[in-house]
């Protein structure tokens with residue numbers, strides 16, 4: 001009981017403190033993120049909030065709800081569309097079934113490196129895809145880094161496509177990733193991020209796929225001891241605003257939001273680069289077997305039907321061609 005009282009008092013103090021932090025703001029906008037506090041995307045949006053507060057002379061604030069406090073990505077996207085949540089930082093993946101342009105940058109091996117991804121997303125293709133959010137009820141604001149995603153599992157070291165055959169691998173809730181796994185001969189299990197740890201632990205799935213910081217911060221490395229650096233996906237992350245919330249702001253304030261989001265990009269990139277190294281070191285130190293000698297060619301070749309199925313209109317094919325042609 002005493003313990004409960006102490007906890008309750010601590011929680012009340014935190015809430016009171018959070019309330020006080022936003023007490024002077026005329027408008028406090030809610031932002032969602034699945035990652036814990038201190039993760040590069042969470043801190044980038046916090047930085048954006050500081051810029052916005054400063055530039056609006058303290059009128060507009062952003063409260064970042066990290067650690068999936070507002071729900072799993074697919075559900076928070078719905079809530080963002082209706083303006084219940086004002087900002088949302090998510091992967092492009094859960095947008096794939098809603099906005100077809102986002103499928104193109106979620107195709108396996110579409111980007112050759114993170115630098116290539118930056119050059120594409122910082123240019124006209126990136127602008128075009130951001131604009132594609134608007135008719136669906138979102139204002140695309142900024143792209144953040146999501147590193148490259150690779151497979152991890154609890155059973156065995158995966159060293160080839162053959163090793164994946166019949167394995168149950170969790171993917172984000174997107175048809176592109178379900179088809180990617182089928183093309184590799186595995187059983188795709190789409191499920192929310194927050195269920196992956198227990199899914200692996202209880203054997204509902206054999207493994208999943210993600211980048212170093214997510215593999216580490218989610219604790220998945222504690223239950224999946226084999227990580228194969230096949231790097232099949234470099235999926236940009238995106239910060240969107242609810243169009244409903246955006247439309248409530250004056251044109252001047254909208255411009256402040258757009259600029260503060262843009263100014264948070266370099267901060268995110270710097271934090272990301274540092275966190276990737278830290279997470280890798282932590283995972284390796286925990287004894288995870290990392291398989292880095294891997295021939296990516298069979299993985300790339302297996303993706304032909306995924307491209308055919310998902311880049312299936314002249315518009316999407318044109319985006320693929322322009323991405324591939326970007327130096």
Ligand code: GTR
Nearest residue numbers: 090091146172193210211214
């Ligand atoms: C992370 C990404 C999240 C979420 C998660 C997942 O890398 O930052 O937005 O998409 O992966 O696998 O669900």
